Amino acid sequence: xxxxxxxxxxxxxxxxxxxxxxxxxxxxxxxxxxxxxxxxxxxxxxxxxxxxxxxxxxxxxxxxxxxxxxxxxxxxxxxxxxxxxxxxxxxxxxxxxxxxxx
Numbered sequence: 843x844x845x846x847x848x849x850x851x852x853x854x855x856x857x858x859x860x861x862x863x864x865x866x867x868x869x870x871x872x873x874x875x876x877x878x879x880x881x882x883x884x885x886x887x888x889x890x891x892x893x894x895x896x897x898x899x900x901x902x903x904x905x906x907x908x909x910x911x912x913x914x915x916x917x918x919x920x921x922x923x924x925x926x927x928x929x930x931x932x933x934x935x936x937x938x939x940x941x942x943x944x
Contacts, residue, residue: 852922883936888938897938906937 855872862869885907892899913933917925925934
């Protein structure tokens with residue numbers, strides 16, 4: 843997902859975010875056609891892992907998914923850098939694994 847938000851795409855999204863207050867319809871369309879499908883591509887492997895019992899289904903709340911998405915957007919779009927394995931180990935895995943391990 844982070845690879846798709848580099849270069850011209852990321853530049854366009856940064857510009858759109860800066861002007862979102864002036865063009866809310868454009869932001870809504872970009873979100874529904876670009877961002878939401880990207881997030882769904884991230885959510886599906888998590889749902890698959892829950893079905894296999896690798897993570898607890900109850901951890902996949904809208905808030906947990908939103909935190910994961912927010913970190914990705916911040917890194918990929920606002921900071922123009924990808925998540926690292928350390929980021930996944932430190933932040934993302936504990937978000938979805940906490941209920942399984944406790």
